[in-house]
Amino acid sequence: GEDVEQSLFLSVREGDSSVIxxxxxxxxxxxxxxxxxxxxxxxxxxTYIFSNMDMKQDQRLTVLLNKKDKHLSLRIADTQxxxxxxxxxxxxxxxxxxxxxxxxxxxxxxxx
Amino acid sequence: xxxVVQSPRYKIIEKKQPxxxxxxxxxxxxxxxxxxxxxxxxxxxxxxxxxxxxxxxSQLPKDRFSAERLKGVDSTLKxxxxxxxxxxxxxxxxxxxxxxxxxxxxxxxxxxxxx
Numbered sequence: 547g548e549d550v551e552q553s554l555f556l557s558v559r560e561g562d563s564s565v566i567x568x569x570x571x572x573x574x575x576x577x578x579x580x581x582x583x584x585x586x587x588x589x590x591x592x593t594y595i596f597s598n599m600d601m602k603q604d605q606r607l608t609v610l611l612n613k614k615d616k617h618l619s620l621r622i623a624d625t626q627x628x629x630x631x632x633x634x635x636x637x638x639x640x641x642x643x644x645x646x647x648x649x650x651x652x653x654x655x656x657x658x
Numbered sequence: 659x660x661x662v663v664q665s666p667r668y669k670i671i672e673k674k675q676p677x678x679x680x681x682x683x684x685x686x687x688x689x690x691x692x693x694x695x696x697x698x699x700x701x702x703x704x705x706x707x708x709x710x711x712x713x714x715x716s717q718l719p720k721d722r723f724s725a726e727r728l729k730g731v732d733s734t735l736k737x738x739x740x741x742x743x744x745x746x747x748x749x750x751x752x753x754x755x756x757x758x759x760x761x762x763x764x765x766x767x768x769x770x771x772x773x
Contacts, residue, residue, distance in 0.1 A: 564715070577760060588662070588749055588764030589701065598679065646762065648700030653742050 548572040550649035557655040564622040566652045568635030579636040580620045630656045662765035676738035679768045684773030692735050693749040713768045745772045
């Protein structure tokens with residue numbers, strides 16, 4: 547079945563850029579998402595990209611998609627302590643439905 | 659606009675007891691999802707509703723789990739009887755077909771502890 551994989555941890559210094567990587571297996575994915583989860587809260591959608599796009603930029607966030615390698619990344623510029631959270635990569639399959647598969651999440655630590 | 663509301667936020671029960679979780683989606687959102695999130699994992703879909711119809715319940719363990727969305731708005735997820743392995747966070751989310759269903763809005767979740 548479909549699978550989404552992420553590294554578990556990333557630690558950066560405040561002000562540096564963070565890059566969180568994700569790989570997925572469903573070659574017919576239509577949308578790919580990045581969600582953020584803070585302690586005790588639900589998931590919040592940060593950004594998403596259509597599968598026919600290579601890049602999307604939204605303020606401090608840049609998403610890169612390499613569809614050939616099924617690789618998605620999220621770059622956070624000028625990382626702040628408030629960016630410390632768990633970041634989930636997710637993909638929505640191309641079956642015309644709404645099934646979304648989530649990775650296990652990457653925990654981002656931002657050191658002051 | 660109010661977000662997705664879930665209650666209770668926390669629940670502690672003994673094994674073999676029943677438990678129920680409630681979700682009120684964002685007004686006007688036809689699609690409602692229940693997810694299970696184990697510690698250190700991403701959410702896994704349990705069931706998806708389009709209005710009052712359960713259109714994907716393939717991952718719902720039907721021997722002990724049940725869900726309903728009688729009027730196509732609020733939803734309840736029930737576990738009877740609960741087992742130790744059911745300890746997790748149960749997330750509810752909703753989306754609107756107007757936006758193509760691209761964004762799911764999540765509630766804060768109910769953290770269940772089974773002793």
